[in-house]
Structures are given as structure tokens and as C-alpha cells.
Amino acid sequence: MGREYSQLGLEERIEIARLSGEGASIRQIAAALDRAPSSIARELKRNRGQQVGYQPAHAEAQARARRWNGSRLDRDPALRTEVLGQLRAGWSPEQIAGRLRRDGPSRLSHESIYRFVYAQIRRHNDFTWRNYLPKAKSRRGWRPGKGGSPALHMRHRVPLAERPGAVLTRLDPGHWEADLMAFSRYGQNLLLLHDRMSRVLIGSPLPSKRAEPVAGALAAALQTLPPACRKTVTFDNGTEFARHYELGALGIATYFCDPHAPWQKGGIENAIGRMRRFLPRKTDLAALDSGALIGMMAAYNNTPRKCLGFKTPAEAFSEQVLHFGCESTSPPSRG
Template identity: 40%
Template sequence: YRYIYSREGMRDDLWWYLPTHRVARRPRRTRRRREPKFHRDVSILFRPDDVAHRRQFGHWEGDLMLFKQKLGQTNVTSLVERVSRFTVILKNPSRHTKPVMGKIIKAIKDLPHQARRSITFDRGSEFMNWPHLQAEIGTQTWFCDPSSPWQKGTVENTNRRARRWLPRKRDIRSMTDQDMKEISDRLNNTPRKCLGWKTPAEVFREKMLEELR
């Protein structure tokens, strides 16, 4: 084939003797240009300063906590409100984006909009269904730069705290949603120095009352 499509072979019209009679060789596969998973408009670069500097309540960070591969695909979503450090932990049967985002929607949809203004994620495939989150409950989404987990440091720090009860080697398949809530309650009822030794639950409650006045 290389000779047939070489200068000498083309001069002798050898391509005519091929079964498909192609004058030019077709590439083995044509690459399709893929649509970007995350639009430029939802980059963390466009996130307002009030969010970045914790001046406004109701902005969250979200992440996925994974476990040893031999224990199956079960994982945990961690959500943390940036001002109060209030934490919600959700169990997922897999990393498929629809059920993961569906659980997030179910967990926060009953909050007033002021308490769920936005969520910042990394660019994991489990968060690809972000347009559904915005369309369903009106919560804005922001996404970190690729390979930049430090840009959502609040939830990364919370994950380290949660690993006390959810180490990577733990088989969480038998754990219930109530078990996850109990872990969230432990985190939310622990006084934090960054909150003036108040608990995340106390600060979250105070901010909620301020927003509803």
C-alpha cells in the first residue's frame, strides 16, 4: 500500500487495481472534535470575589471520596458550605454522573436559595451533569482548573477530617444513609477555631436566620 500511494505508484495508477479504487488513502480513523465537558463560563476564574473571600453565605464546595477498588464502586459525595463549614455526606452506588448529581439535588433543594447559591467542583466526570443541577434548582456551578484540587481547599480539608470514620480501606457498601448523617453530625457539632470555637451547625443556623430576616 505504501508503494501504491507513493509517487512512483501514483504515476502508474496502481490505485485502480485496489478493491475500493481509492485515489487517496483514507486515514484509519477520523478524529471527531469533542465538545468540552465544562464550559469556559463556569470556570472558577469567573467566580465572584465574594465567594472566594467567604463574604457571602450559601456557596458550597463538592468532592467525591473514593475507596479501595476491590471494595466496589461505592463512594461518598462530600458537600461543605464555605462560610460555616457545614458538611453533608452522601453515599453513592457508583460514579455515574446522573445519580451523583441527583443525590446532591435531593440533599439541598429544600434549602432557601440564599443557602445554596453555588457549588464549586473539580472536573471529574461524575460532575458532568452540572447543567441539570442549574436547571433543576437554580444553583450555580463553578469548576476548578484541571489538576488543581487546592482551589477547593475547604472540602479537601473536610475530607481529611471525615477519613477518621471513612478510611480508604473501609467497606462502606453496608453503611446506610443514617450512618452518613451521623458522621456529618459529628463534623457539624465539633467546635472549630476558624469559627471562633463555634460549631458549623451553630454558624449555619445563624446565617440561615440572617438571610431569612
Template identity: 35%
Template sequence: MDFEVRKVRKAQGPKKLRREREEYFRLMQLGYSNKEACQVVGINLRTGREWRNGRTSPNRTVAPALAARTPRSTSSRYLREDERIHIADRLREKATIRAIAAELDRSPSTISREICRNRTVGPRGQWHYRPHAAQARADARRPRPKPGKIGQNPQLRDFIQDQLPQKWSPEQICHALRRQFPDRPEMHVTHETVYQALYVQGRGQLRRELARALRTGRARRRPHRQSNKRQPRAVKDMVMISDRPAEAADRAVPGHWEGDLITGKDNRSAIGTLVERSTRYVMLVHLPLDHTAPRTRDALVETVKTLPAHLRRSLTWDQGSEMAAHKAFTLATDIPVYFCDPASPWQRGSNENTNGLLRQYFPKGTDLSVHTREHLDAVAAELNSRPRKTLGWETPAERLAKLLAA
């Protein structure tokens, strides 16, 4: 302990005991009793009681009282004082953490964290769990706002600000931080911390203009809403997704693709998207003139013929009229086409997710025919070089390279 009891024991007066008073209040916040705190600091028990209670004399205040507790939350999310008392009682009875958690209907990790965070450690390293001191400590930590971790660490802030303009998501940035700085916990944050720094006004942790670099481009959060269901469109001789081979469903075998179109202003222009289910590798189909069934068929044939034979096993599409020529596509490429059920975009989940990522490059309401083949290849290469959570933070290009090497 850094504090040392003063060696000169003569009367000091209230102003000379400032260090003792600060240490006394600190120990009281940690859950020490008045007697224990007075022994550590080296003061009389009566002096400690006067400091704690804020007793006044006719002419002056002897010492301010301890700060009043903040109002306790009644939310079931937080441990209540009666639960902390139960924890203390059971700990004295040598009960296990899992037994205590079962009795309180809480997670064992919740009880373990509570004991580690709010226990009182004595001067010799021994510890006790005091429920009322633990409750006071938890209440003191709860008030908001608090200084943000990003705002207090310039290196962390600069790293995030450098990655956001490269169209990395906050979750990708956070995992990149853990991989680049594995032994520096001050550089580890969650993606929610990044979103808070961007969306919460007045914190000044990240530049406000960086919110436009997010894939949504929004500076404020919006609640999730149910998307409008598209009307099914008839395509002759469709083979439904229920007839697709089982190996495509579990993503264990590469070569099964999902496809769709993203359309521009008034649905007059479009770009075709292909996503490999196993590696999430993206290929963009150039449709500069229109997206009729013949044009879409020819562009798809030209794109997939660049793939090796073992990566051309199946293609899953929605019931859009642009795939009316699916039979001709199958004859030209030997790739069977399977169609999703109406209003079931989750059956092509990888492709739907990729289309959302592509809207950062090709916003809705714009003319998509102005983009060249070279630009589409550059966008696909950038997407394929991003680390993906579902791939264990490998990139689609790395995963595909492994398959090609094998």
C-alpha cells in the same frame, strides 16, 4: 524570703550547716555574688568560697563544687552569652527593649521574655540582669527530657483522654480547655504538647492506643509529602472558577458551596460531600448504587433542595466526570456550577479539608456503599458540632443557625 539566719552563732560544724549550704547554692544559681549570698545566709566569706569552689582538705571534701554548666548550644534559635552581655550593658545605659532587639536583630518579645525569666531579684525586690547567671540558668533549663505537663496533672490528662475518642483534634481540645478553665493556667497546653505526649515513646502521659483516635490513625509522625496530581478529565461546557462571582471568593455571603466525592475500594463506591464556604457546614450525599453522572446529579438535587433559597447561590467542583450532567443539575436547582483548574485542590480548600476529616469515619480502601442515609446524617451532625478554628471556635451548626435566624 523563707530562709532565716540561725540565731545561735557558735560553731556548728559542716553537717549542721546543711540548710545554709542549700540556700547558698540556690542564691548562687540565681546570680548572687559570693558576698551577697554569704550575707543573706549568714556565713563567713571564706566558707562561701570553699562551698563554691569545692576546696578539699587532706582528709575530706569540704563541700562539692557548683555543678558544671551544660554545653551551650550554638543554634541561632537561642540567645548566646555575648548577646546576653550586650543586653546587660544596654540595660545599664537605660536603653529600651525595642532598641536592644533592633541591635541584636531579635524580636522585642524575645528580649522581654529573656529579661523576665533570667533576671536576678534581690531580697528587697530590686532586680538586676546578670548575663553570666542568665546564661547558666538558660543552660540548666535546656537539657531534655523533662517531666511533661500532661503527665503531672491527672485532671488535664483525663480531660484530653476523654475528648480524643470523640474524634476531637488536639488543637480543638486545647482551645476547649482555655474556654472551660480560663483562670487555671495549669490546664492550658498547646496542641504540640498533646502530640508529643502521644508520639514520644516512654513518657506515659497518654495511653498509646489513643493515637489511633487521631484523624490520621498513625502512631508515628510522617513528613508531609506532595500528593499525586490527578489527570484532568474533560467535562463539556464547563464554566471555570475564574468566572465565579467575587462574593464567593471572600466568604462574606453564605450560600456558596464546594463539592467533591470521596471514593472507596477500587473507586467502586463513593459518598458526595458538600461544604458551605462561609460556615463550613457539611452535607453528605448518599450514593448507594454508583457515582455515575446521572446518579450523582439526582442525589445532589435531592440534597440541596432541603436548603432555603438564600443558601443556594453556587457550587464549585473539580473536573471529575461525575459532574458531566452539571447543566441538568443547574436547571433543576437554579445553582450554577463552577469548575476548578486542573491539579488545583486549593481552590476548594474547605472541601479538601473536610474530606480529610471524613476519612476518619470512612477509611480509604473500604466499601462506602454499606453506609446508610441515617449514618451519613449522623456523621455530618457530629462534624457540624465540632468547634472550628477558622470560625473563632464556634461550630458550623451554630454559625448556620445564626444565618437562618437572621
């Protein structure tokens, strides 16, 4: 029977480098490693660096590079076209991979998509490829977070500790988180509301950051919903929410995060981060028509989410929120 062959490993390459440096012959190295002399000769010839000679790490990298046939996205043009189209639409690599698993057999991991994009940047020195990614970063890594603002006292402020525990389960519709999405031009802000259960996002531009117009915009956004879909709203400690108590007229309870703890309303913080891809800070809201803003909201609400089993927020709203009695979004009749 023929002898079974296995690839040289890094430990064997380290030994080859040591013995070769001590002046051992190819046959002596082969005998020490129980390998064929031809394998050692081929290893020393193919994986030797021109400047540094034979180095184990370099030899290992060279061998791996020869065995690599390219990423799946390089080999499958149809899959590549589909993935790049979804990236352009604002989907993250993890959302794309999850939706592929949901729609059929898993064909791709999110790490493969990240590696493919970063490989194009390195291969072509073309940094426009980073715009395919949610954070548009040209290299992997974490960005340091910013510190929170000091807590401010306001009338009728109720701390988050007094919020009903059922809100944390995300199984009950009508519990919202609110925040402002700020832009570089003075006075331009977008009010965003995020439903904790379905992850549906609604929003509207603000004429001012003052408490009075913010309270009016909050009431206008929520009053069209039936009472079962507007139970609580959670804010941070910004002065723009100082007139939060006016929502009590709609039967809505309001709660505030602890000082320096924006993570306690992580849903809206995450939503703002995702919306930044469509609306970077330098965007001029005055030049943006309402149809374009509605389209961006629709794109967000129709993007699959891992936390929803790769359903979209719109699908989750239809399947879950409507199930809890929110069949209509028209205001209740008066009289």
C-alpha cells in the same frame, strides 16, 4: 547579702568540657567560669556519661530532664480525662486547646497535647496511642501530596476565574464545594457538599460514580434548601460532574477549579481529610447503616473549628446562615 545563683548554661558546659579535657583541676575550672568549685564538682559528677565521659550536650539534656516535672496532662488527671475524651470524639489537639480558651482561662496548648501523646508512644512502645490524633501518625512530619488528574473538557464548563468575587469572602451563605470521597471497594463513593461560610457538611452514598446519578444526588441534596442557601457549587474536573449544568434548573451556578489545582476548593478537601478518621478508605459502605453515617456527619458538624473562632459548624450555621434568611430547610411550596 548572699550570692545570686544561676543554672549552668550550655556555653559554660562546653568550656567545662574543654578545660577538663586539657587536664585543668576543678578549682581552675571554677576560677575560669567564676563559679564555686562545689558547683563544678557536682556538674562533673552528676552529668557525666558512663561510656563517653563528660559531654556538654548530654550534660545539658540530663540537667533539663531533672528539672522537668512532667507534662500538665500527667499532673492533672481530670484535665487528662477530658482531653482524651475529646480526642476519642474526633477533636484535634488545636480544637481542644481553642475550646478550652473559649470556655475559660487557657489551660493547655495544642503542642502540649501532641507532646503528651507522642511521649506515651515512646514511653510504653504502644503505637495505639497514635489513634488519638486526627491523622493517626506515630511521629511528627509532613506527608507528600499527590499530583492532580488531567483536566477534562465538559459541556458548559465555567472556570473558577468567572465565579463572583464575593464567594471568596465567606460572608454569604449558599456557596458550596463538592467532591467524592472514594473507598477501596469498587463502586463505593460518598458525595460530600461543604458550605464555604458555615463549614457545614452534608453527604450521601452514591449507587455509582457515573455523571447521571451524581447529578441526581446533588439536586436531591440541594433542592430542600431555600434559594438563598444554594447559589453556587464549585467542582474539580472529574467526569462524575459532567452533568453539572442540570443544577441550573434550581438556579444554581456551577464553577470548576483550574487543572491540577484542587486547593482552590480547599474547604471540601479539608472536610474529606477530617471525615477519614471516621471513614477510612477500607470502610465497607454497604455494611454502614444510614444512622451511623448521620451520626458521623453530626460529629463533624458539632466539632469546634479554629476558623470559626472555635464555634462548631452547626453553631455557625444557626447564628449566621439563618441570619441571612435561611430560616427554613423545607422545600418551597408549589402551586
